[in-house]
Amino acid sequence: KNEKKIYVIGGGISGLSCAWFLNQAGFAVDVFEADAYPGGMVVNSVPAFRLEDKSILRDIERIRKSGVNIITKTVVNSKKFLQLRKKYDSVFISTGFQVASISIIDGTGCKNIFEAIDFLKIVKQNKNVELGQNVAVFGGGNHAVDAARTAQHLLGANGVTSLVCQYTINDIKADKEEVAAMIEEGVNIVEMVFPIQIIREDNHVKGLEYRVVEQYETNKNGHIKPLKISKTIHSLEFDTIIFSGSYSSNINFVEPDQLKTKEGSLLTRMKNVYIGGGARLGETTLIKAIADGRNAALEIMKKENILQLPTPEKILTEEEIAELLLKKNKREIAVKQKDVPIEERNNFEAVIHPLTKTQAIYEAKRCLQCDVICNVCVSVCPNNAFIGFEIKPEELLIPTIYYNNDNFKVSKKKRLDIKQKYQVICVADWCNECGNCTTFCPTAGTPYKDKNRLHFDKAAFKNEGRGFLLSTDGDLKQLIMKKDGKLSVLSLNWDALIFENDDCMAVLDKNTFEIEHIDIFTDSKGTFDLPEITEMKIIFNAVENLV
Ligand code: SF4
Ligand code: SF4
Numbered sequence: 001k002n003e004k005k006i007y008v009i010g011g012g013i014s015g016l017s018c019a020w021f022l023n024q025a026g027f028a029v030d031v032f033e034a035d036a037y038p039g040g041m042v043v044n045s046v047p048a049f050r051l052e053d054k055s056i057l058r059d060i061e062r063i064r065k066s067g068v069n070i071i072t073k074t075v076v077n078s079k080k081f082l083q084l085r086k087k088y089d090s091v092f093i094s095t096g097f098q099v100a101s102i103s104i105i106d107g108t109g110c111k112n113i114f115e116a117i118d119f120l121k122i123v124k125q126n127k128n129v130e131l132g133q134n135v136a137v138f139g140g141g142n143h144a145v146d147a148a149r150t151a152q153h154l155l156g157a158n159g160v161t162s163l164v165c166q167y168t169i170n171d172i173k174a175d176k177e178e179v180a181a182m183i184e185e186g187v188n189i190v191e192m193v194f195p196i197q198i199i200r201e202d203n204h205v206k207g208l209e210y211r212v213v214e215q216y217e218t219n220k221n222g223h224i225k226p227l228k229i230s231k232t233i234h235s236l237e238f239d240t241i242i243f244s245g246s247y248s249s250n251i252n253f254v255e256p257d258q259l260k261t262k263e264g265s266l267l268t269r270m271k272n273v274y275i276g277g278g279a280r281l282g283e284t285t286l287i288k289a290i291a292d293g294r295n296a297a298l299e300i301m302k303k304e305n306i307l308q309l310p311t312p313e314k315i316l317t318e319e320e321i322a323e324l325l326l327k328k329n330k331r332e333i334a335v336k337q338k339d340v341p342i343e344e345r346n347n348f349e350a351v352i353h354p355l356t357k358t359q360a361i362y363e364a365k366r367c368l369q370c371d372v373i374c375n376v377c378v379s380v381c382p383n384n385a386f387i388g389f390e391i392k393p394e395e396l397l398i399p400t401i402y403y404n405n406d407n408f409k410v411s412k413k414k415r416l417d418i419k420q421k422y423q424v425i426c427v428a429d430w431c432n433e434c435g436n437c438t439t440f441c442p443t444a445g446t447p448y449k450d451k452n453r454l455h456f457d458k459a460a461f462k463n464e465g466r467g468f469l470l471s472t473d474g475d476l477k478q479l480i481m482k483k484d485g486k487l488s489v490l491s492l493n494w495d496a497l498i499f500e501n502d503d504c505m506a507v508l509d510k511n512t513f514e515i516e517h518i519d520i521f522t523d524s525k526g527t528f529d530l531p532e533i534t535e536m537k538i539i540f541n542a543v544e545n546l547v
Pocket of ligand 2: 374375376377378424437440441442443445446447
């Protein structure tokens with residue numbers, strides 16, 4: 001145990017994940033949950049046929065028994081937030097993303113109309129819900145699909161559920177496999193519907209009036225908006241309408257501006273306050289919410305200089321790495337999990353049978369350990385355009401130059417954090433942009449664009465916006481870096497290593513790249529950073545022997 005105390009606002013999956021990892025590393029963790037029980041969305045709204053309640057409750061119990069203090073029915077307001085910040089060393093905000101905004105359909109005072117998350121919660125609490133025989137679920141996100149499947153599981157052969165959306169089924173935002181399962185289970189799809197109003201009789205839903213969406217567009221953020229709507233009004237009959245609108249995190253104990261984070265970090269603009277899960281990501285998957293909780297825990301551990309993880313990262317030997325790379329070239333087929341037949345899906349039993357112990361062990365052994373070494377792009381490129389190289393994970397220091405006429409001082413406070421031992425560079429001259437690496441990249445990257453790009457061909461490099469050019473001429477080896485419109489040149493000959501850019505020329509130590517002498521081309525007094533030397537050192541060491 002250490003002396004540090006952390007509080008987590010929100011006992012959902014992300015908050016519990018953060019609490020678990022911090023607790024395992026010796027922190028005292030209090031979790032404040034507004035609801036009467038922890039678990040958040042996963043307990044409230046993920047249908048039991050997708051994830052069994054007993055599995056969720058078992059995990060929560062394990063976290064509680066490990067020593068995490070979960071305090072339920074506690075709402076954090078701005079006063080309490082300030083008090084708690086003084087009392088604890090760090091805060092993790094994980095309040096989720098589940099507050100529904102008002103629907104475009106006005107159903108005020110009408111029975112048989114539900115918001116999707118409320119509906120899922122009612123069903124999960126085993127409360128009685130009368131749906132009639134003809135249910136419409138309006139929306140296209142994961143909550144809408146969950147609600148449609150849940151309604152159909154309740155109705156069974158006694159009724160029909162329709163998913164009603166403003167666009168075509170191909171453009172709906174929900175996960176593709178959930179959409180496929182929904183269609184397989186018999187949910188009817190009604191596309192291109194722009195709802196006008198609910199048809200009601202004695203405050204009971206009777207149907208929906210709508211116009212047809214004739215044209216729509218998707219903007220660069222993925223939001224879909226109708227462009228052209230028919231003049232004619234149509235109607236559909238329904239007994240129950242469930243709508244899934246847009247959701248927000250609705251954090252009201254702190255100004256939204258204060259919650260912004262920098263890329264690669266979960267630290268907000270407030271000291272020692274971190275944010276993650278749905279509160280940061282918006283609508284997201286359980287896995288990403290759990291990962292955010294773990295990453296926040298790691299960031300807090302790092303800040304406190306407590307880096308022992310419950311399961312320390314495994315350092316592989318050279319032989320194990322070689323074995324792993326061989327394994328990546330062999331295809332091992334995944335276990336096919338058994339589905340419950342469609343005609344038997346009229347209850348809330350899991351529709352996909354969990355793995356047996358033997359299957360789970362087999363699946364775990366198929367893991368290619370991409371977090372240790374991936375290099376998938378290296379192995380799938382038909383042109384051998386990627387070069388993998390190793391580097392020591394460490395925080396490299398960036399030189400800052402203070403100069404006054406002929407005097408200069410080098411200080412090193414800023415850092416470049418190298419997290420991964422195994423790195424990849426793309427030889428751009430050999431890439432014909434076939435896209436194979438993008439298809440296979442397990443992290444959905446675009447490796448031939450994302451990775452540092454290396455050229456040997458001067459003409460091709462000239463047309464690039466960024467990248468490196470490596471050349472040789474007799475004893476001279478030269479690496480040129482183009483970044484943010486600026487060129488930096490590193491030249492090595494038999495007796496010197498020279499760095500040059502628009503601001504200066506520096507003589508560097510050939511082994512350490514430390515600055516031995518520098519001539520400044522600009523004003524007589526000032527300061528500037530030279531991250532280029534640190535970045536070029538990494539690339540030069542990796543590729544210098546290629547020419
Ligand atoms: S896009 Fe380029 S780097 Fe990627 S696989 Fe194709 S040739 Fe190789
Ligand atoms: S870019 Fe993608 S495929 Fe290449 S090493 Fe990284 S994660 Fe793997």
